[in-house]
Amino acid sequence: MPPVSSLAIDERLSVLHEELAELTGQRNAIDARIVEIAAEIDRDELWAAAGARSTAGWLAWKAGVSPSRAQTIAAIAHRFDEFPQCIEGLAQGRFSVDQVGVIAERGLPGSDEHFATMAQCATVSQLRTALKMQPKPTPEPQPVDEADDEDDDGEAVADPGPQVSITSTSDEQYTYWHIALPHVENAAFEAALASHRDALVAEWSTGDPDGRGPIPSTAAAFLRLVHAGWDAEAAARPHGQRTTVVVHVDVAEKVAALHLGPVLLEHDRRYLTCDATCEVWFHRDGQVIGAGRSTRTVNRRLRRALEHRDRECVVPGCGATRALHAHHLVHWEDGGPTELWNLALVCPYHHRAHHRGLITITGPADQLVVTDAAGRALTSASLARTPTQPLPDVAPCPGPTGERANWWWYQPYETRPPDD
Numbered sequence: 549m550p551p552v553s554s555l556a557i558d559e560r561l562s563v564l565h566e567e568l569a570e571l572t573g574q575r576n577a578i579d580a581r582i583v584e585i586a587a588e589i590d591r592d593e594l595w596a597a598a599g600a601r602s603t604a605g606w607l608a609w610k611a612g613v614s615p616s617r618a619q620t621i622a623a624i625a626h627r628f629d630e631f632p633q634c635i636e637g638l639a640q641g642r643f644s645v646d647q648v649g650v651i652a653e654r655g656l657p658g659s660d661e662h663f664a665t666m667a668q669c670a671t672v673s674q675l676r677t678a679l680k681m682q683p684k685p686t687p688e689p690q691p692v693d694e695a696d697d698e699d700d701d702g703e704a705v706a707d708p709g710p711q712v713s714i715t716s717t718s719d720e721q722y723t724y725w726h727i728a729l730p731h732v733e734n735a736a737f738e739a740a741l742a743s744h745r746d747a748l749v750a751e752w753s754t755g756d757p758d759g760r761g762p763i764p765s766t767a768a769a770f771l772r773l774v775h776a777g778w779d780a781e782a783a784a785r786p787h788g789q790r791t792t793v794v795v796h797v798d799v800a801e802k803v804a805a806l807h808l809g810p811v812l813l814e815h816d817r818r819y820l821t822c823d824a825t826c827e828v829w830f831h832r833d834g835q836v837i838g839a840g841r842s843t844r845t846v847n848r849r850l851r852r853a854l855e856h857r858d859r860e861c862v863v864p865g866c867g868a869t870r871a872l873h874a875h876h877l878v879h880w881e882d883g884g885p886t887e888l889w890n891l892a893l894v895c896p897y898h899h900r901a902h903h904r905g906l907i908t909i910t911g912p913a914d915q916l917v918v919t920d921a922a923g924r925a926l927t928s929a930s931l932a933r934t935p936t937q938p939l940p941d942v943a944p945c946p947g948p949t950g951e952r953a954n955w956w957w958y959q960p961y962e963t964r965p966p967d968d
């Protein structure tokens with residue numbers, strides 16, 4: 549193959565780079581305006597009226613961006629007044645939303661000028677490194693209650709010690725769990741894992757030597773541990789998550805009270821008794837007439853069918869997949885049956901929002917309509933459309949110079965004592 553003329557490549561690259569710098573500057577300036585809008589939404593909690601669960605949730609939905617990008621923008625919006633110089637750099641097209649985002653996520657109060665200066669040449673990952681070098685924020689001294697101060701030796705509050713933590717990330721094929729166990733908890737985990745592995749190996753060794761597969765792995769023992777735990781939980785609470793809530797309903801009066809607790813407001817009664825995972829006792833004229841599970845219980849089979857159909861909270865733009873409730877579209881108090889067409893999976897937030905009248909969810913399930921407080925139908929579509937306004941008039945942004953950072957000479961941000 550003949551060598552491509554390097555001059556031609558240089559020319560092409562410089563044309564492309566120039567256009568990229570122009571577009572990057574404009575995009576940064578546009579992002580600044582988006583941050584401003586998100587700040588207004590965040591300040592007045594307008595996301596709730598729009599039917600979302602948070603500023604980030606609203607943004608991911610309405611702008612059609614990924615949850616992590618939405619988190620970044622929401623982080624800046626939330627600290628809008630604390631980082632005026634960084635946001636000014638964004639508005640002038642000089643900084644990217646990711647640069648300002650890491651600063652807003654981690655920067656200490658008062659660090660605006662320090663990081664605005666640094667962002668002129670530092671890449672996102674260099675900024676991240678610098679942010680990690682900030683002093684650990686000293687916790688505000690707790691006001692000491694003189695009267696019942698139990699340890700008088702002036703010691704700081706005892707360090708709670710290492711804590712259990714669990715996080716996960718996913719790609720197309722796997723979900724990766726990162727579990728940090730302090731040694732004490734880990735001892736129990738290892739013992740449980742070892743006993744499940746022993747049980748698997750015992751089963752394996754009694755099997756037919758010709759037909760059996762490889763010796764069971766620790767991973768198989770881990771799955772056995774999970775299933776054993778899940779089965780025990782399902783046996784203890786066959787109908788899901790909230791069986792510990794006990795509600796008493798007077799059928800004639802349609803009033804309800806929590807067990808040994810207060811009389812419930814109308815919307816709380818309907819919310820609590822909706823997905824039938826709480827225990828409801830029916831009364832008439834002060835007499836218990838039954839625990840009435842049969843008509844409203846979502847059994848495991850129905851629940852699986854519902855999960856298979858809905859997958860996630862049915863409110864557009866929500867996407868929650870955990871701890872979902874089975875909501876009766878026509879409440880069972882009003883004769884709505886516990887059948888698939890009358891049920892919809894909703895997250896606890898939207899379930900409560902519906903029963904409080906913030907949003908309305910109307911069935912049947914195959915023609916579901918969700919509207920916000922003003923009665924506008926919600927759809928999962930983003931607001932994106934072809935622009936009609938001129939592009940922001942800002943200078944091209946070639947990006948941070950990203951020169952090799954010399955951390956040896958870098959002065960981390962230090963909090964200064966307040967001026968007198």
Ligand SMILES: [Zn+2]
Binds near residue numbers: 822876903
């Ligand atoms: Zn409900």
Ligand SMILES: [Zn+2]
Binds near residue numbers: 861863
């Ligand atoms: Zn939801």
